[in-house]
Amino acid sequence: MKVLLNILILCGMLVGGAGHLAAQPSSRTPFSQQLQAELQNIALIKENPGMGRLAVMRFYFPNNQIKESSSGFLERLFSGADTEAQIRAMAFYLFNMYVSTAAYQVDMPTKLTLGYVGVLDGFAKCNDKLKWNEADSFYKKHKTDIKTWLQTFFEKAHLPTYSPSDGRNDAREEAFVRLLKTADAHGAMIGYRWAGNTYLKGDPRPQDEALLRQRLQQALSSGRNKVITYTQTTASLEDFDSHIGNKHNHTEQTYRCVNDECDYCSYVFGQQFCQEVASGRRNWGLMRLYKVTAHPVQGEFLTPASDTRFQQADGTTAPPWRYHTATLVIMNLDGRYTPLVVDKFLAGDAPQTVDTWAKHFAGNKVFFEIVPFERSATVEHAMKTVSSRRGQNVVVDGVEYKPHPVLK
DSSP states (O other), X not given: OHHHHHHHHHHHHHHHHHSOBOSSOOOOOHHHHHHHHHHTTSHHHHHOHHHHGGGTSOOOOOOOOEEOOOOOHHHHHHHOHHHHHHHHHHHHHHHHHHHHHHHHTOSOBSSOBGGGTTTTHHHHTOSSOOOGXXXXXXXXXXXXXXXXXXXXXXXXXXXXXXXXXXXXXXXXXXXXXXXXXXXXXXXXXXXEEOOSSOSOOOOOOHHHHHHHHHHHHHHHHHHTTEEEEEEEEEOOGGGGOTTOOOOOOEEEEEEEEGGGOHHHHHHHHHHHHHHHHHHTSSOOTTOEEEEEEEEESSSSSOOBSSSSSXXXXXXXXXXXXXXXXXXXXXXXXXXXXXXXXEOHHHHTTSOBOHHHHHTTBOGGGEEEEEEEOOEEHHHHHHEEEOOEEEXXXXXXXXXXXXXXXXXX
């Protein structure tokens, strides 16, 4: 009985402590064991593995460059650049999975949870997204090139030497790749689940919270007189009758305020943050800036943790949301990582911890697409400045727009 009790206790520790371990044979290899031993000697990782691992992982520092629209299909087809980008992104993912599992001292997660934020960053940079149901065949087809990149990544990080010719690592990498096939997806991007709690923790500093609150107020001030315009042409059945000579197509000109749209409101915050980082007036350390979008696992609309509608920070009830976007800022001003979510709609002007913010959503019915924030020419061209107002209508570039209808 004592032996059985010890086994049950051990199993409970594994499942409860990590929250995302798989009941499967270990795929650890001599290389991954050596990596784990070395990472456990790093003070930041020993103290807080979820945050400390970020110091070792590959990442994209926020920049102020504006991404133009993707090149055309034929240009990409003959350039061959997208396959190269996908190969590098796969190596980027595998490297970060090696580091994350070694930091957590776990074998293999059953799901990509919020504790693994950052491992997918490389895929977000690819113009052509990888077909996730073909991820394993892609890995096998390009294994040589992927492993060459892995060797370079480990070498640049001054971590244990990774040998591309060591076939013992194949099974572990194939297990990492299988996670991509099981991840929740929205269109071409996959995301992370929230497991009720996350390793993505850090004690918020009052200075960080005050700084982000100030930046949010500046972004809201900047977006106050900006709108997104929509032009929709409708036609009646008579318009398609060839015997009727007069056409009666109707064009509707509508708008939505930038500060009323979570996607655009968050964009302005990220845009201004990138501009400040680029100014060089402050040393931001190794901070990260992410666009976070919540999607329903099933169905059309997001499900709140309680009630049938989301209650917003200003006390109002939100309309049905097909998605919701916010900004995740991982501060690093003092050398330690502090993750905070900036969300005017659910959190008001006070940044929230990841767990606090995620608790607004029904955990088993939502997943989060989390990608490095990038400025976009398409988005910035879509935001227009209001020149005048006529009641509820606005005038932009000489055209009058009425309010865009909102779901009730």
